[in-house]
Amino acid sequence: MVASGPAGPRRRLGAELRRLRTGKGLHLDAVAHQLRCSASKISRLETGKGIPKPADVRALIRLYDVTGDAEREMLLRLVRESRTEGWWASYTDGVQPERFFLDEPGRYAALETDAVALRSFDFGAFHGLLQSPDYARAVLSAQLPHHSAQAIEQLVELRQRRQDRLHSADPLRLTVVVDESVLFRVVGGPSVMAAQMRHLLDLVELEHVVVRVLPFTAGLGRSHMGHFMLLDIPDDLGSDLVYIEGHAGETILESESDVDLYRDVFDDALARSLDAGASRDAIGACAAHFAPRKASP
Numbered sequence: 092m093v094a095s096g097p098a099g100p101r102r103r104l105g106a107e108l109r110r111l112r113t114g115k116g117l118h119l120d121a122v123a124h125q126l127r128c129s130a131s132k133i134s135r136l137e138t139g140k141g142i143p144k145p146a147d148v149r150a151l152i153r154l155y156d157v158t159g160d161a162e163r164e165m166l167l168r169l170v171r172e173s174r175t176e177g178w179w180a181s182y183t184d185g186v187q188p189e190r191f192f193l194d195e196p197g198r199y200a201a202l203e204t205d206a207v208a209l210r211s212f213d214f215g216a217f218h219g220l221l222q223s224p225d226y227a228r229a230v231l232s233a234q235l236p237h238h239s240a241q242a243i244e245q246l247v248e249l250r251q252r253r254q255d256r257l258h259s260a261d262p263l264r265l266t267v268v269v270d271e272s273v274l275f276r277v278v279g280g281p282s283v284m285a286a287q288m289r290h291l292l293d294l295v296e297l298e299h300v301v302v303r304v305l306p307f308t309a310g311l312g313r314s315h316m317g318h319f320m321l322l323d324i325p326d327d328l329g330s331d332l333v334y335i336e337g338h339a340g341e342t343i344l345e346s347e348s349d350v351d352l353y354r355d356v357f358d359d360a361l362a363r364s365l366d367a368g369a370s371r372d373a374i375g376a377c378a379a380h381f382a383p384r385k386a387s388p
Contacts, residue, residue: 098201099328100172102139102345104148106329107166109137111155126150138343139329140198143170177201182249186242198341200253202334208323209263210357212314214270214305216278219250220257221267221302223290227251229279257300264323266301268314268360274304274377281381288378295371303364304373314360321353 112122112133123130126147135141136148148170157163179200203209211218216230227250231243238246256263277284294300305314320334333344333353344350365373 097173097175097177098139098198099205099324100169101141101143102329104143104166104169104173105137105139107169108148108151108155111151111157112137115155117154122151122154125154143173145170177204179204179249179252182245182252184245186238186245199334200249202322202324202332202343203253203256203263205324205328206263206322207325208265210266210268210321210354211319212268212270212357212360213318214272214315215318216276217269217273217287217291218265218267218320220254220263220265221291221294222250223283223287224251225279225283226287226290229283233278257294257297262297262299264299266303266361268303268305268357268364270315271304271306271373274373282383285378285381285383288374288381291374292371292378295367295374301367302370302374303361303367304370305360305364306373309363312360312363313356316356319353319356321350321357 112119119130119133122133126133128147132141132147136143145167148166152163152166157166177200183200209220216222217226219227222230224247227247228243231238231246235243235246257265274288278287291302295302305312317335317337321331322334323331330345330347331350333342333350335342335344344353364370
């Protein structure tokens, strides 16, 4: 099992702090006033986005009248675990956030590290776990045009390191439905596309990696409302979640009703997709389509 990062403890701490606040009948503004900080700071702590400071959590413990030694120690232990540095830190050091596509460079990696299974619907580009280095470089360069070449290379390396989960002793279970348009959208040029298709064909040989093609003939479905990922999280690290990237940044949905809705949307897309053999054939045909043509004698 890959060691978990700080995302799980942050989410658990946030859930506990939210439970304590609502149990006292306090609104975010009232808590913020007591701590002389902004309501957004308290909100970020409760949603697991902020890095908790021990002094802040101790102040909340006093405000919420937490008197039990076991509960106090549990909360402070989560603070300590939340402040550890994840394995991805060296790959994101110095990479500036961008509201579009990249809120916090390491946040998604932290969530993915805690997951045991991932389902994704993609219709812009292949999922990062399926990308060859050259394809990833072309995708990131197109989507992050203001980032330096060094920052792009760091993020390419991060994507390659994330793929280690697919080859570990206890691998991530990955199921991806990819819209057929992704197979034909030229990213990085024909040679990059041909290599990407061959890379994909190698990955689908792994028994825990499933890639299914949603063909044009399936028409328009609910999944085409937007790209999304479903992450299955172990119970001791938090609840399952939906992760969405968009023009306004990242969105994380954790309520049971939201997760169930996206599971239903994903299952519908999967049911409308080509079967495993036909999906491999479609990918193979694209590999041949993009392969360099031999010069005529």
